[in-house]
Amino acid sequence: MRRKGVGIVAALLLVLALIPMGVASAAQGTIKLLDTAGDDKSKYSAVASDSATHNIAVIQVTDSDLDVPSDIPATVDISSTNYEIVGRADGSTTSWTLGNTPVADQTGDNKTNTSDIDLRVLQSGDTPLVVSLNATSGAVQVFAAPAEGATSRFSQAVSESTGYATTAAAVTQLTGATQLKVTVDASAGTAGVVDVHVGGTTINPTTGVSAASQVETFSATAGAAASAVYSTAYFTALTDTVGAAAAAGSTAIYVDFTSNAGATYAGAVTVTIAETNTVVVNYQFEDYNNTDTVTSSATTKTLTVNSGTNPTGISLTGVETGTGTGIFEERVAFIPVADLNSITQCVSSQSLTTASDTISTLITAFATGGGCVDTDIEDWIRDSVTDLRKAGAAGATAVATTDAIDELLNRTLSVSHGDIVTATYADASASSASDDATMDMVAPVISGISPVDDAFTDDTTPRLTANVTDADAGINASDIAVLVDGSAVPNATHAGTLQKDDAGLNSFDVEFTTAALSEAAHYWELTVTDKVGNSTTTGASGTAADRINFTVDDTKPTFVSATAGIGIVLDTSTTDSTTDYKETASAEWIKLVFSEALDSSSVAASDFSIDTGDATSVLNVTTINGVDDEENHVYVNVAALSADATPKVKLVSAVKDKAGNASSTDTSATTTTQKTASDTIKPTLGVSTSASLGKEKDVITITVTSDEALAGSPVVTINTATVTTVGVTSTGTNTWSGSYTIADGDIAKYTITAAGNDKAATPNAGTKTATFEADDVAPTITFNDSADVKLESDDVQYLAVNANDGAETYSVGTDGHTTTTITAASLETLDEKDGTATDTATIAVADLQTSNDKDYVYGASGLAVGFYELSVTAADDAGNSSTGTLPFEVIERQPTTIALNLGWNLISLPAAPTDASIETVLADPSTGTGMTTISQVYSLQGGVWHVATYDADTGAWDGTLTQISDGNAYWVKSESFDPIKYVSASFDPVASQPQYKLHAGWNAIGVTSAESEVSAASYLASLGSEWSTLRSYDSQGGAETLYSTGVASNGFATETTDLNGDGDTTDAVVKAGNGYFVFVKSDVDLAP
Template sequence: MKLSVKLLSGLTLIALVAVAVVGLSHSASAAADAKVYVTNKASGLTTEPSTAVSGRTSATTVYGTYKSYASTGTSARDIVADSDRFIVTIIDADLNATTTITSDEDGTGYDADAVGTDVLQIDGTGLDSTDDAVQLTLTDEVSNPIIGTDSDIKVLIAGTSTVVTGITATIDFAGDGTNPPLVRLDVDFGTHADGQALDIQYPSSKVDVTTATVKSVVDTGGTAVLTLTETGRNTGRFEGEVLVRERWANAGAGQFTAGLAGDGTTGDPAEIPAVGGPITVTYVDAATSGTATNVNRTASYKIDTTVPTATISTPASGSETQNRLPTFTGTVTDNQSGLDVSAFSLNIDDNTDAANANMVISAGNNLSLPTVIGKVASIDVSAHTDGTTSLPFSYTETVVLPNAGVTNPDHTVDFQVRAADLAGNYGYSDSDSSVGNDGTGRHGAQPHTIKIDQVIPQISSADSGVGLDTSVSPTVDKANVRDTIKVTFDGKIKDTSVSASDFQVVFSGAGGTFVPASVTVKDAVVYLDLDTTIPSDNKPTVKIQGTIQDLAGNSTDAGSAVANDKLAPVVTVTQSGGSAAGDPDGLTNDKMTVSVASDEDLQGPPAITVTDLTPDPDVTVTGFNSTLAVAQGGNTWSLVVTKSSSASGDRAVKVVATDSAGNSATVGKDTTKTYVLDLAVAAATSSPATSTTQSNPFLTTDFSSDQSALSVTEATLDDVDVTSQVIASANSKKFFFQPTTALTNKEHTYVVKVTDAAGNTATVTNTFTKSDRTDFVLELFAGWNAVSLPSNPLDTDVNTVLSNTGVKQVVAYDATTPSQPWRIASKVGSGAYTSQTTPGLSTVSAGPGYWVETSDFEDQKISLEGPTGPGDARPGLTTIATGNGWNLVGVVDQSRTQTQADNKGTSLTRPDAGGTNNAVKSSAYFNTVNNGRAYTFDTVDSEFRELVDTDNVTIGSGIWVFISPQDNGQLPHIVP
């Protein structure tokens, strides 16, 4: 019976609402707690107790590693591909949400009798008799595959929830999200399609995602968020990938200090910084099997960045043998993650590479794994299991080295072990742990070598004049050893097989025949010490006259070689022709002749370079930069060096000569003085410069900056010849004259004529004025004045010093007598002073400060001691005694140069080591005592003014200063 589609319009709205409600159903329940596991992507080792995932193996602890930020050097590492990545697995059935899908042929239901695009007749006709069968293509639900079994499929009357009975539904194809599901309907009994449209209802599920956090011990604040994706539509198993990178905190390119989120795919993993480990993965389990919620589930991933250690015991690296089938033994260890046994390899270079130009494991950076050449030794490691901490090995070669194609070998064969641990770090055996040069080994790990040698030793070369420098370690060649010949063989020589008598040396020409006095063997070199000087241009012949054996055991008693000339010429350099009669080879005011002599023929004239050493910086003299000397015949040359455009100063001369064999000799350095260029007498400094108050002063003329010593040819004072009275300093650069007759108060002229050692002359005229000293002026204002004297008065009596009629009182304060520190003297008008205290005050001197009370504004003039002159008594230093507490002290000029009328109120100065006067600050004036606050007194404003460390101290001031004992309890003097 033919079926037709009958739509019940009254039920349509109800059916649509029912589908929507059914579609929102959730079939999951919190039946189990979530689990978190980690898997090393490279090794497949996983913390999951049992897993059906292909390529994964359960392990209690899983290690991984990361690529080193350093790409070269001993801190760089190679790693197994993907060993810096780990997979996080979360199993949580609670997250597996299912939905109920109703396929209704886009709202009309399936007409089982209308065979067409979505309905395929399988058996019978239509779907109204027993054994009728059709296949429905659920095109409208292509994105929703069927989850479950045949029993989960329901056949409904279209637009209703009424289940049709008597029909069996079978899943022919569940769908895959791209291709639609296929469902077969078989009639078991009854009539079912008569006028009825059908809907198909079934469960489906999406591929869900979740997140976890990843944190390392060095990134506690920078957690990475990892997105995990369900492995299927109904698995409840979620996986995501994490990339571990070395934490790099330096600013600039490559900085990586905080985690980065990722979607967990290979192309976009989460990234986490690490330096060591472990790394912790945390997942929040929202619903558990009990009543708890939001429980943290964690897994730990260990980090191992220590490479396996591989050692090779035999053969010894650098050894030599005739045996072409050597035995290799050694051990590989790893005490952290354990060894990946399958990754072990002993690599032997069996290429025909006599000089070992190519390493068996290439050097280079860690951006890619190295190139490995040669063969991998066939070593059975089946007795060892992954994770073992030690793997000893032994292998005896079965094929002659370097290979069967070489019949008479003299070849260096290199070999090296490479091993990996379960974390993914590659390690290499290292023949020399003291060498870390990437160019000679993978990340500084040097390949081992053995020389397969069946050839007798032969002399490769001989070099005259090359010895062994044993003063350094390791020893190195030493050039221009004039009694030694370096003999190089084609391989290392057994030192115990060599004696001096095994060699004979024949000098070329009629030079003679010699047997070495001694020999020294270093590897493939024998140094012959002749104890006889080898002429610079000689080419000796070295002959073997005894038996010599190499390290492989091959021996010879014959062979010779003509030595290469490695001796530089013996060059002698002299200077002459300078303008200084007493030093013609060391001093000139213009020309200097440089002469060169050689003990052998040269390739060409020697090159001469002249350098000005003063003033700095050093400058090559114009016209004399590698200038060729002029031949004079007989292997001699000369060059006249002029002053050029140089200033006066030291000059260096360097001569470079090269013999016919190409050996160069250098005499002199660009930085070592060889002579002095003195163009003129240096400017002189005269004293006194402009004036003096001394009657018989020293008249000095100072040429200290001149390049050479000088002599006075004539000296006059006011046109009177005084040459014979002029005295020279020890270096003959400073000259002194003291008039025997007192100078009158007027202008005087002193003329000195000199000649320096280079022949330069100069006349120095000094005009100065002699005058009497003026009295020092002590500035006084009406009232109390705090004052002092820079030097002692000629007459220290208080009546003489403070003679003004307006002065009423003088007060001193001596803190060293604390029981009675005050000293007071007073007077009336022009009368004499009387002391008001005991002790009294009868004298005024330099050092103390004084309170002076005056009734008027008249300055006090005082005759003070001035600078010490020739013939005066030995000058002394003035010091000021101090007490604990306040002290009233004065400002003292030790040199007594600031002691006249025009010095009042000026800053005290001191000459430094070079004679330059510098203002004295308070901190410097009191630097011998432990002082606190200091004050001066301004009479006009009647106020104390603080004197701070940076203030200058002033001539004539009286200073109140608070002084405390030093740490040792002492109260030293002030030394102005």
């Protein structure tokens, strides 16, 4: 048989009058949520894996009234291959009418006509077919050609291999496609199997697809009578190759033979057409139910699916699973909302375009080394992609990693645990259909594990138990996996009992007894996966961390050894400093070692008898010196042992190991229950010296002591730039002495080391160090005042003396003794500068005061004007001494000078004068002669102007201004540049601080300060916000103004150095000796 194309004799539009009208409304379609196997599903997870697709939902819509295949008349037989036998090639005509109309547009030409009907014809036999489609009266007709006539045909001989007999067979050329009948006459041959090969071009009778170079093999038994075998393939297209065999791969039918081992052949092969004269016709077309023709498509349907996390949801297109099935499918992948957010962020951060960049690019971004590393998301993408379908149908092409990212994201819905996922389909009617499922994203819970991790047991066939529970999707018993020491335990072995059915809680008890186990460490693992793929295991990593470790131990612990002088203390350097310990040397502890880890609850001080005294407490802990599992050590706290103690320790009560095995006990002294502790207590040495500090040639006596007998005299060395051994001799029980003389040199520190071994079997070494210092340099005496010291006579003369012993440089060590003691002091009166002493006064050393024994102060008062020299002698701690002197001069008190310009000057006094009368202030302080260059003085005080005028004739001042004092400003008219010189008052510790009353309005103020300039803001700080304007005056520059806002005229004085540390010198200042006018809002005090 072969497939023939359909000949369109007439292609007329179907008669519209044949379209049924007024059909009842369509039935509502249905929708289901399925798994990829096609089963209904009520729960899903977001788990994607290689072996399961729990996060993939198949959304299936069935709506047969929208897409109904045409009906074939009931009298026609439909084969399983959708082909039907409608008649024979006998010249008859067969016709039938479509069961439903109108025909749907299947070709996309927006027309419904005969081209929308797919008609396939297979024929065999001698008579060709003429097939046509006619739209008249809605009938499809198949016409057979006239009966067999003068069709040309000829015979083709079948040739055999050389040595075999041939018999020509009449072979009729094929006009279509046919099965072959192969008849082998092998009666003349000997026993054995002969293969006959028939080759040519075949055609698939179901699909109509041709295939060249096909070979079918027929077997015959040599020596047997003629037998016939029928081909399973349908062959086509013979050529005229009489008398020759065609090569393999030829399009012609050929026949050859192969004799198998032991067989010979003689006979004939006849190949004939075996098909009966039949015609097979298949037609397919679709039509609509006319109630839905406006909005519905015959092949696709729009679906929506949403979740609690994404209530808007996504829109999907369901595609028909096959022609005329009325079933439409699409798939959706569920993903945790956080993971979808990560994918969105990754697309943005990596500048990906979802419409063009591939899914493979996205996988690479999440893989190790990518820009968004998250291997869990990487795996989710890989495992989900292969279960999605681009066309939506179950048989459609899978989404591939080479596709655009949108192919994945457009089919992905974000979900959270407990979400209700709803798939909805609305057909052309007013109603819609939906199906729900629940998201289960919580793994089962494993509890009640026994034995617990790191447990011990003395049972060599322990019973292992646990409970697994899942409150959501539930558990299948087959999804509980148990491993013991890495080997799987069959499910039947750990018999689980289902506690509740699927409607409620699924809970299994996993219980089984192991085979006999060796006394060693073992482990078991338990993994449970719920019905939607959420999995949990007894650990978190999926590796050795998942193991529940236990140890089988059926052996008693034994007492191994005891060591005196080793204990433990908490290790505060670790992160778990409340449970971690470290060993320490201590005479108050004995360390016991057992053959295995003990149960600490079974260990008590009363379990041990010690011949040196009872144990006060015991410690049996896990972590010692950073090492875990150290519970085979017991540390016994006792009264302090002597340095050479070797106590006997006896185990008088049983202790137990982790598995509960009890040790042997015996109150008598046996080697298994009593141990003599080895001595690890180091001898404690003491080193003392006859002096801690010495100078050159001093002899230092060194004494060494020990708290136990030593194996010999201790070795004593002194370490400076070199090591010197000091010989010592015994001076008493465990006491030795030697001496060392300090030599001239630059050594400041000497280190003494004494070392000795005790008499233990394994000697314990004890060491002790001590130091002493040497100092052969006298202290340095300096004076803080300059060489040309002048002190004013009215003041107390305070002289600073520094006597420091710490400035020396040594090759070894530093001089740790830096203090000094004043041993003598005197004050000489000289007849002139650097002259001869006319008087010498002894100063009591107590008169030189100090707070640190380095810096001293001497205060002299009542000294007359003249020349003097202070002499001070100081000694350091080693006895080295030196003397220093300071010459100085006492002079008359010096006046304060205020510069004047010609004309008017606005001035003030920087300090209070000794005499404020105008006659004294404006006079030469050394002679008392009044200044004749100043003719007039004004001062604004208390809102009233006061004036004084100089009478040149009388030499007296006239007017209301009689005094010039600090705090006020004065207008002074000068006829020369001669300055004002006045003597300020001496320091008085009980004198009141400067404070000046100002009245609302303008006030003339002075600057009272020992500094030449002061920040204006600081000087006026006591006025707060009460002042607004400050004005100065210069006879050459005129008036300058500063406002409280900080704004000033260009000429207002600014700081010459950075007074407030703000990094600039732009701040306004007031200057000592200058006067100012300030405007205040109310009466206020100025306290500079």
